[in-house]
Amino acid sequence: MNTWEANIRKVVPYTPGEQPNEPDMIKLNTNENPYPPAPGVTKALKEIHTDTLRLYPDPTAGDLVHAIAQNYGLKDEQVFVGVGSDDVLAMSFLTFFNSEKPVLFPDITYSFYDVWADLFRIPYECKALDENFCIRKEDYFGENGGIIFPNPNAPTGVELPLSDIEEILQHNQDVIVIVDEAYVDFGARSALELIDKYENLLVVQTFSKSRSMAGMRIGFACGNAQLIKYLNDVKYSFNSYTMDRTTLATGVAAIEDQAYFQETCAKIIATREWTKKELAALGFSFPDSKTNFIFASHESCPASELFGALRQEHIYVRYFPKPRIDNHLRITVGTQEEMEKLIEFLKKYLKK
Amino acid sequence: MNTWEANIRKVVPYTPGEQPNEPDMIKLNTNENPYPPAPGVTKALKEIHTDTLRLYPDPTAGDLVHAIAQNYGLKDEQVFVGVGSDDVLAMSFLTFFNSEKPVLFPDITYSFYDVWADLFRIPYECKALDENFCIRKEDYFGENGGIIFPNPNAPTGVELPLSDIEEILQHNQDVIVIVDEAYVDFGARSALELIDKYENLLVVQTFSKSRSMAGMRIGFACGNAQLIKYLNDVKYSFNSYTMDRTTLATGVAAIEDQAYFQETCAKIIATREWTKKELAALGFSFPDSKTNFIFASHESCPASELFGALRQEHIYVRYFPKPRIDNHLRITVGTQEEMEKLIEFLKKYLKK
Numbered sequence: 001m002n003t004w005e006a007n008i009r010k011v012v013p014y015t016p017g018e019q020p021n022e023p024d025m026i027k028l029n030t031n032e033n034p035y036p037p038a039p040g041v042t043k044a045l046k047e048i049h050t051d052t053l054r055l056y057p058d059p060t061a062g063d064l065v066h067a068i069a070q071n072y073g074l075k076d077e078q079v080f081v082g083v084g085s086d087d088v089l090a091m092s093f094l095t096f097f098n099s100e101k102p103v104l105f106p107d108i109t110y111s112f113y114d115v116w117a118d119l120f121r122i123p124y125e126c127k128a129l130d131e132n133f134c135i136r137k138e139d140y141f142g143e144n145g146g147i148i149f150p151n152p153n154a155p156t157g158v159e160l161p162l163s164d165i166e167e168i169l170q171h172n173q174d175v176i177v178i179v180d181e182a183y184v185d186f187g188a189r190s191a192l193e194l195i196d197k198y199e200n201l202l203v204v205q206t207f208s209k210s211r212s213m214a215g216m217r218i219g220f221a222c223g224n225a226q227l228i229k230y231l232n233d234v235k236y237s238f239n240s241y242t243m244d245r246t247t248l249a250t251g252v253a254a255i256e257d258q259a260y261f262q263e264t265c266a267k268i269i270a271t272r273e274w275t276k277k278e279l280a281a282l283g284f285s286f287p288d289s290k291t292n293f294i295f296a297s298h299e300s301c302p303a304s305e306l307f308g309a310l311r312q313e314h315i316y317v318r319y320f321p322k323p324r325i326d327n328h329l330r331i332t333v334g335t336q337e338e339m340e341k342l343i344e345f346l347k348k349y350l351k352k
Numbered sequence: 353m354n355t356w357e358a359n360i361r362k363v364v365p366y367t368p369g370e371q372p373n374e375p376d377m378i379k380l381n382t383n384e385n386p387y388p389p390a391p392g393v394t395k396a397l398k399e400i401h402t403d404t405l406r407l408y409p410d411p412t413a414g415d416l417v418h419a420i421a422q423n424y425g426l427k428d429e430q431v432f433v434g435v436g437s438d439d440v441l442a443m444s445f446l447t448f449f450n451s452e453k454p455v456l457f458p459d460i461t462y463s464f465y466d467v468w469a470d471l472f473r474i475p476y477e478c479k480a481l482d483e484n485f486c487i488r489k490e491d492y493f494g495e496n497g498g499i500i501f502p503n504p505n506a507p508t509g510v511e512l513p514l515s516d517i518e519e520i521l522q523h524n525q526d527v528i529v530i531v532d533e534a535y536v537d538f539g540a541r542s543a544l545e546l547i548d549k550y551e552n553l554l555v556v557q558t559f560s561k562s563r564s565m566a567g568m569r570i571g572f573a574c575g576n577a578q579l580i581k582y583l584n585d586v587k588y589s590f591n592s593y594t595m596d597r598t599t600l601a602t603g604v605a606a607i608e609d610q611a612y613f614q615e616t617c618a619k620i621i622a623t624r625e626w627t628k629k630e631l632a633a634l635g636f637s638f639p640d641s642k643t644n645f646i647f648a649s650h651e652s653c654p655a656s657e658l659f660g661a662l663r664q665e666h667i668y669v670r671y672f673p674k675p676r677i678d679n680h681l682r683i684t685v686g687t688q689e690e691m692e693k694l695i696e697f698l699k700k701y702l703k704k
Contacts, residue, residue: 002578003526004552007451007497013588016411027407036403045402045598051388053602054564055379059368083435086591099359119446119589145359174355200356212406215597226354236365237471239438245567246397246598250405 014115020316026341028332029316031183031293033212035267035335038260040253041213048249059236061243067252068220072192077225080232081251083242085182085206085219089148090116092202092221095234096176097122099145106135108325110154110180129156133287133295137164141171150180152188155320155330157289159188169198176227178202183291185210185265186272192222199224202231209292210265211254218243218251268292272333278343282350292333295325301350303327313345366467372668378693380684381668383535383645385564387619387687390612392605393565400601411588413595419604420572424544429577432584433603435594437534437558437571441500442468444554444573447586448528449474451497458487460677462506462532481508485639485647489516493523502532504540507672507682509641511540521550528579530554535643537562537617538624544574551576554583561644562617563606570595570603620644624685630695634702644685647677653702655679665697 017030061081069076082088093116097103102125105113109126117124127139133156140147147168152159169177179191181203191203207218221231235242243251255261272289279286279296286296297303307319307329318330333339369382413433421428434440445468449455454477457465461478469476479491485508492499499520504511521529531543533555543555554575559565573583587594595603607613624641631638631648638648649655659671659681670682685691 002551004528005578007448007527008582009447009450009586010582011585011589013585014592016408016588016592019408019410030408032408033406035406037405041405042402045397045400048397050394050397053389053393053567054385054387056368056371056382056384056560056566057569058371083591083594083596086593090590095361096359098361115589119586175359176356199354208408214408214593215405217409217593217596226357230360230362233363233365234361234471236368237363237467238442239435240366240368241438241566241569242435244435244569244596244599246602247596250598 009119011115011119014112017318018316022314025314025316026334026338027316028334028338028342029318030214031209031291031332032214033209033264033268033292034338035212035264037212037250038254038257040257041250044249044253045246048246053245056241057243057245057248059240061248064218064243064248064251067255071255071258072222074222075225078195078222078228080221080228080235081243082219082221082235084208084217085180085204086112087217087242088204088219088221089178089180091231091235091238092178092204093117093120093122095231096178096202097146099175101143101145103146103148104140104144105148106153108133108153108156110150111320113148129153133158135160135164137167140168144172144175146175146177147172148178148180150182151191152183152290154183154291155293155318155325155328156287156295157183157291157293158287159290162189162191162194165191166194169194169201173200176200176202178204181205182209186290186292187269188290195223199226202227207251207254211261212264213250213254216247216250218247268333271336271339274336275333275339275343282343282346294331294333295328296331297328298350303329306349309349310345315342315345361471363467363471366464369670370668374666377666377668378686378690379668380686380690380694381670382566383561383643383684384566385561385616385620385644386690387564387616389564389602389606390609392609393602396601396605397598400598405597408593409595409597409600411592413600416570416595416600416603419607423607423610424574426574427577430547430574430580432573432580432587433595434571434573434587436560436569437532437556438464439569439594440556440571440573441530441532443583443587443590444530444556445469445472445474447583448530448554449498451527453495453497455498455500456492456496457500458505460485460505460508462502463672465500481505485510487512487516489519492520496524496527498527498529499524500530500532502534503543504535504642506535506643507645507670507677507680508639508647509535509643509645510639511642514541514543514546517543518546521546521553525552528552528554530556533557534561538642538644539621540642547575551578554579559603559606563613564616565602565606568599568602570599620685623688623691626688627685627691627695634695634698646683646685647680648683649680650702655681658701661701662697667694667697
């Protein structure tokens with residue numbers, strides 16, 4: 001080792017899902033939306049004058065913050081924006097999780113949580129989901145340095161009822177509780193309605209899934225104004241200008257079109273429900289998903305085998321070779337046509 | 353204080369320069385380029401299909417990394433990209449400055465360095481510039497936990513000769529030395545030619561100044577492949593997808609047009625030299641700037657007064673009410689026409 005390596009922070013980085021790029025592929029591996037962003041996004045992009053790109057963007061991302069606040073009936077000072085919800089969550093770990101006590105999150109969950117904890121040297125403890133992949137609320141009633149979980153959970157797709165979330169909050173008034181709602185728009189109930197009641201609650205959402213904007217990197221957090229101020233202070237201490245001009249313009253257009261948003265989510269939910277029936281008929285089982293993916297296991301064919309077989313057909317799904325979930329596939333809900341092709345192949349492959 | 357506030361990281365954030373937005377203003381306060389980005393940027397923006405925005409961008413930012421590497425005759429694995437050079441520098445502080453010994457930087461310098469050190473709880477020590485605002489290389493020969501300085505320095509505009517940088521490197525083989533070259537393209541000599549010789553040297557640059565892309569947030573670091581790997585590991589542990597699709601496309605277009613880049617820089621340098629003469633004739637003094645700004649002090653009129661007077665005319669410059677520099681104005685070099693208006697006003701105001 002070179003002597004200059006002594007003081008370097010060495011980490012095992014998060015491995016993002018692969019991003020294959022083949023013309024005929026069916027890409028069901030990173031929970032992207034199969035439908036394009038709202039039509040207004042095209043217009044917003046066209047209207048950007050290249051000359052303005054020489055100027056710094058608004059560091060407060062004021063227009064975007066305002067559009068999000070309006071959409072959810074909040075005040076601007078209750079909204080924080082970042083470069084995707086990963087950026088928002090990373091800033092939140094850095095800002096809020098500074099206790100000696102462990103931060104709590106589920107054992108099967110978004111695989112970035114332990115990566116951030118390791119990066120920032122935050123102690124943490126994983127609480128096992130029950131045998132149906134459900135969060136046991138009682139696990140989160142003890143002493144801790146903060147709590148985070150996705151709702152619905154990933155990669156399971158399971159929703160925790162809002163009443164359970166409220167019970168967790170009632171037992172945790174002294175720490176920050178973060179509900180990571182990346183997939184909430186596909187049929188689950190948001191904890192946003194609780195932020196005025198619990199000032200230590202932060203709700204994080206993203207434009208990457210339900211708003212078809214994974215390529216533009218927009219995430220946001222909602223909470224009481226004091227929490228948002230602390231988050232902004234850290235953000236301004238890290239990088240003042242995170243949201244570029246095209247992101248700000250297209251982001252506003254994406255959130256303003258409520259009708260398109262609802263229509264797109266409804267289509268995905270309908271296709272998901274159709275796919276569930278077909279998968280069940282083929283011998284798959286899965287927890288009831290309230291997201292844009294299905295976490296499925298087959299009664300006889302191992303997930304790893306299916307993963308490889310689908311891949312050969314250029315149908316990409318996600319497989320996690322991890323304890324407890326290494327016989328499951330996480331299948332993103334694509335268009336109805338894509339899911340019909342998937343089912344058609346599975347029927348053939350499983351000889352049903 | 354609420355009990356949940358106990359474990360929150362509380363920081364004094366960096367205050368970005370104000371971003372006024374008035375139709376008739378002359379904006380010389382945040383060192384933006386007065387000329388638009390390369391013509392190819394407009395084309396790149398037009399060619400983005402909105403439909404692709406639903407997909408995650410390439411997490412490796414491969415095309416942009418490759419374009420930068422090609423431009424500087426480097427290998428792709430010697431280049432790291434981030435959301436502006438602030439993002440690159442923040443990641444570098446987090447990755448490389450983990451010693452118990454203090455990181456060293458000048459007392460008068462980019463005002464974000466101490467903010468990052470405070471944010472990440474990194475010990476640091478400021479070394480005073482000499483009376484001519486020059487870095488004294490000997491100050492950096494002692495034991496330390498890492499070194500960072502801008503070259504040319506900001507907000508002074510003073511260049512440190514490459515031979516001095518090399519001497520600093522020779523005295524510091526055991527720590528990471530970062531040369532922050534945000535302004536290097538306006539006539540200074542880059543330390544890039546030293547990265548193959550010193551594997552602990554990281555050179556950071558930006559698209560925000562010389563490439564007219566402040567609004568798109570692109571910065572980059574060059575160094576040996578091992579340094580870049582450590583930086584990428586931390587970046588992937590923080591946020592895998594930092595560079596959005598429009599940034600990647602426009603960034604490639606911006607760096608590929610070498611002729612436009614050289615022409616723009618030459619125009620700014622010519623205007624800077626003209627402005628220096630005019631300012632000197634008006635009784636201003638300033639260190640010799642190799643940047644796109646001039647750090648000037650008037651023989652009789654206090655900087656704070658001039659700042660206010662210019663502001664009333666909607667001419668915005670930067671004023672730092674800090675020890676040693678509170679009688680200076682940092683004046684960005686705008687177009688020739690803008691600088692003529694500035695000089696015209698100063699002549700009138702100073703009754704010359």
